Amino acid sequence: MAALTSLMRAHQLALSLVESVLKPLGITFARYEVLMLLVFSQRGTLPMSVIGSRLQVHATSVTNAVDRLERADLVRRLPHPSDRRATLVEITDSGRRLADDATDRLNAEVFSQPGLSPRDARGLVEILTRFRQDAGDF
Template sequence: MTFVLPLDPIADARRRWAEQGWAEAADGMAAVTSLMRAHQIAIARVEAVLKPHGVTFARYEVLMLLYFSRKGTLPMALIGERLQVHPTSVTNAVDRLEVAGLVRRIRHPGDRRATIIEISDEGRAVAEAATSDLNTQVFSKPGISDSSVHDLIRILTELRGNAGDFDAAEAR
């Protein structure tokens, strides 16, 4: 059951920010707070679609990295680097995917300290089914117009680039 608020709490907070003498920060507060709320909404939608497939978004991301890799394998450290998460988070996701039979660990042939993660046939099937459902239920219907989607991508790319998320000069 969804409860619809009678007013936009972020717009109300923005107004109150300005009334408190913080007008110069009110728009930024509203933007950041809106972004955080939009993140909650998007994650809830994605997780609801992934739940029947037995994976969380973090585990789905690992599966998709492996799915898109040439050999279906990647070193564990590279997975963390590409997903921009702490190694502990990758280990946790891989542990759970391994228990579910969706990936397997392989000893690195040239470096005893490194571990290679390989997607299994079952993992590939889950990745394909989950992606199909996400494409149909979430990604093709994000809740905003097509032109707004393009604007949002541009805006968030700018934010991420300015935060040092990637080398903006190399991305061009």
């Protein structure tokens, strides 16, 4: 119990730090994750269902994030070319620029100094990787 409680608290602390870096850019971590999925996709587009599956969130959460990103002109919705039931989400040029800026800021202000020695960081990554794999995560 202590291990999972500590893990959950560490997650809260890390997320709070990440959110504080993203807030001046007008996005949350959830929206940043959507943008980054689109950046890393081959064409800059993904079906909404794939976004939900990859982020392991409910369709309602994807819709909410995409709504906000679309209002900010960071993504746009497109009809799926072969499935009338599906909707694609495409990142815009301004969405790419914001994702790049957010990544630069996160790398400089959060990820470059995780508060652990390199050895401890490697050990933690190994433990968490096993934990995720055992849970069926990628």
